[in-house]
Amino acid sequence: NAGVTQTPKFRVLKTGQSMTLLCAQDMNHEYMYWYRQDPGMGLRLIHYSVGEGTTAKGEVPDGYNVSRLKKQNFLLGLESAAPSQTSVYFCASERGHTYNEQFFGPGTRLTVL
């Protein structure tokens, strides 16, 4: 099993450009999450999904959109990137229904110039 994978691993954008980050999991997990990690700020939840076709806002959703069309994939979109979105983005998945271990992807390092 590959676990949780993320593409791309690195990306540099110019202000105003758009991009989509892809998260995939092969563990048949119900719940999936997108976090951003900034120095001294821990892991902040952007959006999450408790099942195929569902999404919900987390702590810092502004400037991001998500979609979960297939159970195994969770996409994070930036429509008009801003320098404040420079961060490391982690995707995670969880079996769901009762609280369990979250399995994280390797992260995507995004720089917005």
Place this chain on the structure above:
Amino acid sequence: GENVEQHPSTLSVQEGDSAVIKCTYSDSASNYFPWYKQELGKRPQLIIDIRSNVGEKKDQRIAVTLNKTAKHFSLHITETQPEDSAVYFCALNRDDKIIFGKGTRLHILP
């Protein structure tokens, strides 16, 4: 909303000594308290978790204690080793989400 406060933000201990990291919270509805370890450049990984029906849980050199009345929980690492150097995050559940503390950077000194 629910916040989880984590202290200290940085901790240095001599190899072989113990390390303690503490987290406090405010919402009494939280009942799941995991701890994650993140090594430099790596992804966070669960090292131990505790649910509200127990007060303590151990796994070899690590242990977690929970005081629901006082609303705090702590991570204890005994006989620290160089490989324990990492950032540690406490977390708790709120609704369908897991909320993380801001992390503690643990340095193990030779």
